[in-house]
Amino acid sequence: MTANTDPQHDRTDAPPETDVPAGATAHGCPYCDRPFRREDQRTLHVGLSHYDRMTEAEEAAFREVYSAEEEELGLYRLKLVGALVVVYFGMLLLYAVVT
């Protein structure tokens, strides 16, 4: 994504230190062996980090998971706004009561 353009950013796709506990199922990336807890995480990783090497099937899967994530993010954003409202009015009420 943003790698390689900048010598200061020595980001690589080499698998950093991971550790899969015994009994857990890991979904390994076929290109760099990085393990993931969930399959959709691996699909996203392949699309983001190995977009130049992935197969067409992987690309289709990536697009699907990505748009599903988009929907999930919409809901999450609503929750964030809800939490913001709670913080804001919580503080407002607290100030009204205290001062």
Place this chain on the structure above:
Amino acid sequence: MERHRPRRLVLAAFGTLVLASGTALAHGGSLRGEAGTIAVPAWLFLLTGGAAVGASFLLAATVTDRRYIASIDDWHRTLRRFPVAVSRYLAPLLGLVGVGAVLWFGFTGPLAPLRNLAVLVVWVGWWAGFTMTTYLVGNTWRALNPFRALVRWVYTLRPASPREYPQRLGSWPAVVGLLALVFTEVVLPLADDPRLLATAVTGYGLATTVAGLVFGESWFERGDPVSRTFAAFGAVAPLVRSDDGVRLRLPGMGLTDSSVVRDRSDVVFVVTLLWVTTYDGLVTTPLWGDVATTVVEAGVPPLATYLVAYLLGFGVFVGVYELAARLARDTGETFFTPAALGRRFAAPLLAIAAGYHLAHYLSYFVVLSLPLSQVLANPSAPPLNPQRYGLPGFVSGLELAFVLLGHLLAIWVAHSTAYDVFPSRLQAVRSQYPFIGVMVVYTMVSLWIVAAPSLTPPYL
């Protein structure tokens, strides 16, 4: 980038709003009882600071456009490089003249601290003023460092290859050195006694030069606590030296580079930097005064009280950070080891340390820059009654704003790093929960220290 402008404006406006309310409240808190300001109980003021940090995380989390986040991170311009003459000859010369003057006036100058060039140059000019430039502009210590210059010249005159710096030492000498330096600074009257200060500078200078002669310049890259501190602050700064010139980037965006924190010793060094600045402020609070008095009256020697509290707090800081990294493994649903997560998310703490340093030293620097300039103008015969600048009342509010600003920057950097590390965006946000929790608590602690009246630590 153009099409994102409205969103950025909204973000900026919101951030300013949060900050402004935080600052206004802070003002009420620190100037309680003064006519015209609202009295706010301390707990509410601290809670507001914590809420401001929490709210900024919630806001940052709503930004989910990968490309936009990366574009902020990657924005840079390459400026012309400095003439080699400046960095190779002029800057080291300035450093050497500086350290020479500090030693000369430290050992022979007047005893009144505000009339002594050594005291003013070291504390006001260097540790307050110069340090500010390292995170606000860029780290120039590499070029200025007189001890490094000495080592370099020795190796040019007598070409021999230095011993290789052992990898397993990592940054641990810097961690131990920083702990030792700051503890010395807290327990000894280095800012009041020019002779003692000059002795301390000699001691540190000898130690670091000898280590530099043994290991060559790599000692200053890894083991020298002072160089490492300025390099760490320099990662926050907008200007950085690169191979093809000076690189300009947005403040704090150097912190997303994985080269800032390479291994566990680097993580501990970053946490140490945060802890020592906190401890420096902590010992001047009335609460510490009460605690120390009680403990010492119970029969514990004062120095041991300070040392135990120092090491205990250091342990707590490292422990809490590593706990957060362990928790992030679960909230972020990842197989990364806690150590790997700890490495990636330690650098944002440097933004907090920089904000805290600015809050802690800004008024100190401004007030004492008058005696500093007077002494610099006439080192051998400074005015008999040194004057200080007065400060307008809003400065205390400004200080609290810097603490919050450091945290806001840290939140954005962590957000950006999380998007870099994790493929799923929800995973990226969730991995931040433990770190944000720690940050909220730390904001409240540091706001409490900054706002508390500053007393002279007892028994020192």
